[in-house]
Amino acid sequence: MFPLPPSADGTSLGRDLALLAAAAALYGAVLGSWTSPRLALYAAVKLPLVLLATCALTLAVNALVAALLGEGAVARLSPRLTVAAMAATAVLLAGLAPVALLFHLTLPRPSLDARTTHNLLYLMHTGFVAVCGLAGALRLRAALERACTRPGNSRRLFAAWVLALALVGGEVAWALRPFVGSVYEPVAFLRPDALDGNVYEFAWTDVAPYLITGRPPEGNEP
Secondary structure (H helix, E strand, O other), rough: OOOOOOOOOHHHHHHHHHHHHHHHHHHHHHHHHHOOOOHHHHHHHHHHHHHHHHHHHHHHHHHHHHHHHOOHHHHHHHHHHHHHHHHHHHHHHHHHHHHHHHHHHHOOOOOOOOOHHHHHHHHHHHHHHHHHHHHHHHHHHHHHHHHHOOOHHHHHHHHHHHHHHHHHHHHHHHHHOOOOOOOOOOOOOOOOOOOOOHHHHHHHHHHHHHHOOOOOOEEEEE
């Protein structure tokens, strides 16, 4: 699907960017479909933005780490490699879109009694993104193993790049929430408190305790 490491020509990069945007838009539409058609439209715009912004914000770090390790060729290829890995993730997510949509169509609609349903959907989508992200990362690892010239550098680069992508991607997604929607808040493109807190704090203090205890703690919903 993505022959890596590729040439750094603009045609290949443009193809992967277009594929990333289209596949992420499809899965984004499914993300928001449980709440309303309007949120489905918003999420179809926002999920490609999350992936593209994550690529853009990590490029400098990826290139810098490669350069510091003496892998100049990899540093020059970092935009192409990063986008190709993210495009692979998006395509795999698009493949899971029918499965996610089936859940959305069969579960209770959003209401004050559907918080558990919301949190389970949130965890399901998080799991889908994590699995597809891992698959994209494995393609990146294979590319780095072929592209790196010094022993051990592929492992170091892979660890640094994946850490940067995961941390940045999680925070960008948090800032652009909601995606699945809320049983309390009205549909909106962005939350007024978009920059408050972080996704890891939310999962630890809100989603997990509610699923374990059944008591709704105070907090935001993605």
